[in-house]
């Protein structure tokens with residue numbers, strides 16, 4: 001890239017044959033700055049893209065990947081987790097009581113609508129696979145809500161809930177949260 005900048009600059013100069021030497025050097029400087037800005041911008045996008053995929057993780061002592069978060073960010077994630085556990089409890093008890101509407105409400109509470117509260121800075125620290133698993137679980141809750149509201153049979157609803165729980169288990173086997181150093 002540094003080798004390219006003078007070459008591109010020289011090519012631009014040839015478009016201005018009437019320019020004085022000082023005007024030419026100004027054009028060169030402006031052009032070089034523009035290329036530098038472009039390079040920095042592309043670099044930022046590359047880093048942001050890289051972070052979006054890998055997040056901020058280190059191998060943990062128990063073989064899982066530890067996502068490194070601040071205490072406040074950890075609180076956000078764990079708060080969301082406890083809400084999902086409460087919802088799973090609500091769905092199971094509503095199915096046992098044959099109350100489809102109550103099961104639907106419990107599921108909707110943690111559907112995709114519940115994901116908008118996650119700050120962008122926290123999103124950037126979560127690996128792509130974690131985000132995919134998380135979004136999948138939230139959207140499964142939406143599907144469970146629709147099925148329960150339509151009065152689906154208890155055994156079918158229960159089997160949806162069992163599938164959903166296997167997603168919780170899968171993610172917990174892969175990730176944990178450790179404090180940022």
Ligand code: HEC
Nearest residue numbers: 078081082084085130133134137167168171172175176177
């Ligand atoms: C995308 C990954 C992921 C999914 C999906 C997921 N969890 Fe979690 N959950 C985690 C992580 C990471 C932790 C922190 C575990 C640790 O640090 O050891 C956690 C912690 C928890 C905790 C502990 C909360 C606390 O206050 O300590 C509960 C409860 C929980 N999850 C419930 C669930 C339930 C129920 C589901 C499914 C409906 C679920 N989770 C789905 C990643 C996930």
